[in-house]
Amino acid sequence: MKKVLITGASGFLGWHLCQIAKQEWEVYGTYFSHSLEIPGIKMLKVDLTDFSELKQIFDAVQPAAVIHTAAISQPNFCQTHPDESHAINVKASCNIAGLCADSSISCALTSTDLVFDGLNAPYQETDPVCPVNIYGEQKVMAEEGMLKRNPMTAVCRMPLMFGNETPTATSFIQPFIQTLKHRKELNLFIDEFRTPVSGITAAKGLLLALEKVNGLIHLGGKERISRYDFGRLLVEVFQLPSDGLKACRQKDVKMAAPRPSDVSLDSSKAFSLGYQPLSLREELEDCRIFS
Template sequence: MRKILITGASGFLGWHLCQLIKPQWEVYGTYFTHAVEIPDIKMLKVNLTDFQGLQQIFREIQPTAVIHTAAQSQPNYCQNYPEQSHAINVTASCNIAGLCADNSIPCVFTSTDLVFDGLNSPYREKDPVCPVNRYGEQKVMAEVGMLERYPMTAVCRMPLMFGAAAPTATSFMQPFMQTLKEGKQLNLFIDEFRTPVSGTTAAKGLLLALEKVNGIIHLGGKERISRYDFGSLLVEVFQLPTTGLKACRQQDVKMAAPRPSDVSLDSSKAFALGYAPLSLREELEKLVKSQESRVKSQESRVSS
């Protein structure tokens, strides 16, 4: 069986990717802070900023492909701790591209829609980058550095992602839902727009990129939506309390990292290759059904 190395397997996207890929590959997943066991996946504790340790992993596993999802992806953290976040987001990423080049194996990298300034959406792959925060800057540096070291790298710019919680990571929708269930106020931006996809859809896009892409590709969803309107849809589909949902603007919330207003992605290039996100309503309805089936399964185990 082909061997694949997935960095950041304990993260939200990495975990979803492992669920999808394990029937076809022998999967090795890395984690650093959050230990997690994933059935049929060989999990390894690895400090990706330790280049010698990284070389050792490549020598021992001898992967035939790498998907690099590990990152420090909190913009506020990157803004406040630029050196620590640069080490994982830029230096480690470029080293991974170099090792993939040395071994002539496919390399897939997860970048972000935050490489753009939000003033000229929807963004295509060839549009000039102009990040407004340090996280976006670091991802731009990683994109450039990785493609310089290994032009065959597939650089996948990812949108906002949602979906079922992983054992050690959630998407943005879990805190939203918890806040509303507790009867607290949830303030969501009406002036920040993205093109979200589910974690499962994003993982399918990465596998498509692994097979078909060299260079930059956008893996956004088909719908441009504000955080507030996404919250409204979430409330409707999951039948959550509506009283706590409140509209606000970016300027109302003080954040360390500046946020672009509209980084919607034009993902036509990926759609033409077979990338096929569902509508947001369909994605959320699938999550509801999956949640209901898990509850029924647990209840039947208890009763038996």
């Protein structure tokens, strides 16, 4: 089996990616602050912002491909800690692309729908980027820097992702479920729209892109939905108390990072390559069954 190096294996997406990838690859996963064991995966502690450590891992593993999921992906944190987040989100990403180019190996980056300003959705790969917060700006820099160093990189713009919790990570639905179960108030935006997918679907899309894509690809779901309507669907599928679910608008909540209103992705290109997200209801039902 060929070797794949997956950065950020302890993260929500990285963990799901390891589960899918190990069916066809010999998987090496990196982590930094959250130590864990994943059956069938060789886990390596590495500081990706330290180039010498990064190069040692490449030399030791000699992977046939790399999927770079490691990132600081909380927009509010990036807004208030721009230097710390730049080191992993931009500098490390570009170094990974360079090392992949040196060895002529396949590479995929997880970027984000937040590279767009939310004013002209749904967005295709050819649409101009215009981020409204530092996290989006950093991902644009990572996209451009990686493609400059290694044009063979598959730059995968990911949507909002959800799914069951992993040993070291949760998705956004876990706190939603707990809040509603305890009959506390859950305020969700009626004016923020995304095209969500499950972590499992996203992982399958990344592996497909690694194999078939050079350049930009959108891996969004097939349904555009507001945060509030997603919450209503969650209530229905998980049979949760609904009295705590309240509608609000972005302007009602003070946040460090500005948020775009509609970053729905047009993922037709990925669908034509065989990327097949389920309906949101089906994805959530799978989460309920296996939670």
